């Protein structure tokens with residue numbers, strides 16, 4: 001493509017499916033990744049935690065209750081923390097029925113399973129280190145898993161469109177992970193106040209706030225500090241259009257098909 005076409009393509013807003021296409025399939029399952037890929041997402045966001053026996057698993061809540069049948073299968077194991085169950089116990093859970101009977105039997109995936117499926121679809125990954133205070137050393141576990149899957153460590157494109165981005169609400173955890181995986185772009189989740197933005201530019205590549213907390217001036221400030229902005233979680237067309245007008249680099253949405261349509265129309 002000629003340079004202007006390439007520039008336009010590179011400026012394109014990244015379409016990130018939140019927990020997979022979580023409006024249409026059970027969040028953080030392989031089925032949700034299938035649907036995201038099918039609907040045109042360019043990247044998928046997932047949440048990573050750790051089982052009792054040290055396996056990395058893909059799930060949002062720190063307990064298994066909302067998105068699995070754990071209370072039925074393991075009565076008496078309250079409070080059903082992810083970290084109190086082994087991988088083999090977690091794998092026996094149904095992580096799909098709560099969303100709809102056609103997803104009955106969907107499993108909680110391991111990080112490796114999600115990596116393999118995303119590589120198969122050639123989709124990018126936005127990996128959230130979820131609640132790392134509960135999982136000391138999880139940054140090392142993630143780095144080890146990625147080194148065993150070197151496909152994910154090959155830098156591609158600009159920061160937000162890279163094959164892999166790692167992010168966390170926990171700034172210390174994101175910074176620890178960046179030290180281990182310097183070639184991988186890292187993001188801070190949640191708004192960083194204007195006066196503090198410069199403090200993070202030495203290691204953070206991205207600030208990914210709730211979209212309701214930002215405006216065009218804020219996006220300009222983060223860009224001026226050399227970082228990208230990929231807000232969450234935008235599900236309505238007017239919200240998406242507003243964010244695109246602000247100049248964001250990507251958008252995280254439960255409805256990647258709607259987002260693809262809005263991005264395509266800009």
Ligand code: G3P
Nearest residue numbers: 018045047128189232252
């Ligand atoms: O990636 C941003 C978004 O996922 C953060 O919020 O609660 O959905 O993990 P949450």
Ligand code: CA
Nearest residue numbers: 045046047128
């Ligand atoms: Ca998340």
